[in-house]
Amino acid sequence: MTHKYSSFLAIALFSVYLIQPILAQSASPATEKYTLEDKSFVWDLHDLYPDVKSWEEKRVKISARITRLGDCKGRLGENSAVLASCMNKITGVYKDLLKLYTYAFLAKDTDLANSKFRERSSLAQTLLVQFGEAVSYVNPELVSIESTKIHTYLKESLALKEHDFYILNTLRQSKHILSPKEESIIAALQDTMSTAASAYEVLTNAEIPWPEVTLSDGKKYRLDPSGYASNRGSSLREDRELVFNEFWETFQNYKQTLAITLEGQVKKDAIMAKIKGYSSSLEQALAEDNIPREVYEALVSTVSTKVSSLHRLIGLRQRMLGLDQTKYYDIYPSVISIDKKYSLEETKLLTIEALKPLGKDYINTFTEAVNKNWMHVHPIQGKRSGAYVMGAAYDVHPYILLNFDNTLESVSTFAHEWGHAMHSLIANQSQPFTKADYATFIAEIASTANEVLLFDYLRRNAVDDQERLYYLFKELSQIRGTFFRQTQFAEFELAIHTLIENGGALSGDKLNKIYGDILKRYYGHNEGVMDIDDLYAVEWAYIPHFYRNFYVYQYATSISAAYFLTDKILDGSPEAQQNFLGILQAGGSDYPYKILMNAGVDMASSEVYEAVIRRMDMLMDEVELILGK
Secondary structure (H helix, E strand, O other): OOOOOOOOOOOOOOOOOOOOOOOOOOOOHHHHHHHHHOHHHOOOHHHOOOOHHHHHHHHHHHHHHHHHHHHHOOOOOOOHHHHHHHHHHHHHHHHHHHHHHHHHHHHHHHOOOOHHHHHHHHHHHHHHHHHHHHOOOHHHHHHHOOHHHHHHHHHHOHHHHHHHHHHHHHHHOHHHOOOHHHHHHHHHOHHHHOHHHHHHHHHHHHHOOOOEEEOOOOOEEEOOHHHHHHHOOOOOHHHHHHHHHHHHHHHHHOHHHHHHHHHHHHHHHHHHHHHOOOOOHHHHHHHOOOOOHHHHHHHHHHHHOOHHHHHHHHHHHHHHHOOOOOEHHHOOOOOOOOOOOOOHHHHHHHHHHHOHHHOHHHHHHHHHHHOOOOEEOOOOOOOOOOOEEEOOOOOOOOEEEOOOOOOHHHHHHHHHHHHHHHHHHHHHHHOOHHHHOOOHHHOOHHHHHHHHHHHHHHHHOOOOHHHHHHHHHHHHHHHHHHHHHHHHHHHHHHHHHHHHHOOOOOOHHHHHHHHHHHHHHHOOOOOOOOEOOHHHHHHHHHOHHHHOOOOOHHHHHHHHHHHHHHHHHHOOOHHHHHHHHHHHHHOOOOOHHHHHHHOOOOOOOHHHHHHHHHHHHHHHHHHHHHHOO
């Protein structure tokens, strides 16, 4: 998830990247003790506030400041000095509010059972909502001011330079910004309009009676979404087949209800697009960051015509697993394993070595940062699972939550999350607060580049072919899951929105048909590459991202840009290295598509997406060379 400094009306105004979540796990007693006693593995929240009392005092002051933001209402067009003063006042409150929220959010996630932590987080969230309501007049008032007057203000006032991109971006969307009263009504309806997503979350996480299965180890496992993710990659084929069949049969039993919630979400997107004057939900989603529609079309069309590389990977996996035919439930197990553990210190040193192609400045900044107390490293009882970076405390530094368990997956996640942290750190150092926040469209570039460089380094320094194959298939699996799978989701999402916008309706059976056809085409069902049972076509009901209007495609665009750039960096191009750093330094100072264009990356061109395919084919060439054709 990304924060949007540029959107004063957003309710979730913070930076949380839930990237590559590590499955929920309980810490071993040894790990828990190790984490709690050694402060080098726990982040230092004193960098935000010295104590809770200081946080509480600041909360009271910020609350009072929010109530005074209405003083600027009706005055933004008076003159450039008033406009600058009001914008400074609003963004100043916002910046301090994000810092306040960061402290409460991070504390809560280290102990989800702590009622005081949750209470503070709730108080901070309430202030965010109040802030959004308090400044709901800003955008309508800005667009009501005569355009020539606004441009005159921007030319004559140096004080407005920090706000020029926000103001101009607001003017760009002027025909889609409604009257203050209408915008206020929409803001008030935000909770109501999230009902479909909320119902989906409650149903799938709390109310569906998930089955229990006994696997080959004699143990019983509850197949809720977490249990499914934990067991779908079993090395025993009969176990993973049982897991798939029981899990997806359960979803099939609720497909009509889940179809209603998804249809409700898609209809809400369509209605909001219509109210705001957009031709479609996709146009509205792309317009927020001024992304050309050609980007979406280039991604989907290029990937859908390059599925032969995905079919090739399936064939290699089938060979490694010794199967006569690949089924859909064979897609997750590792085809090769090695018993190798990594300490946190080894992970730091390994990552530093792997990232050296990014240049001395990057490495020096990373080396200094990674040895500070900015991370909460190990899993402990009550801590949130997964991994993310919280970079919203502009005047402080990013914070990184991990659940490090010494595996290669943890090493990869470490490198990935530090890519996000470096992006936030460099953007915050290079841009004022109002221009530091970067769009989701480019948010995965640094994190993916870190992973690509990590796997490249590991592969080149592997001690033998077995270890080399291990790294090769790890990266290939990530390309499948992030590039092909997310684009597959994007194609499905466009199909269901188009159907609703053309007056159609969604049902469980129709969703199964649409999703199943795309899934089978991607994985070569009709060509005999992979056999996909119709039971698994309900997988659409498992993807929560479909409740976030056209979000998933941005994973695929980011990974594509990252591969495009790192290929050139690994070839020793100083220009590519500078272009990569330029993207990070730009933060949110311009539209993300333009930022990438300035770095020589045209996301509306198939060339960028083909870079991922080239990398994938190169990795598979190496696999075949090791195995011997």
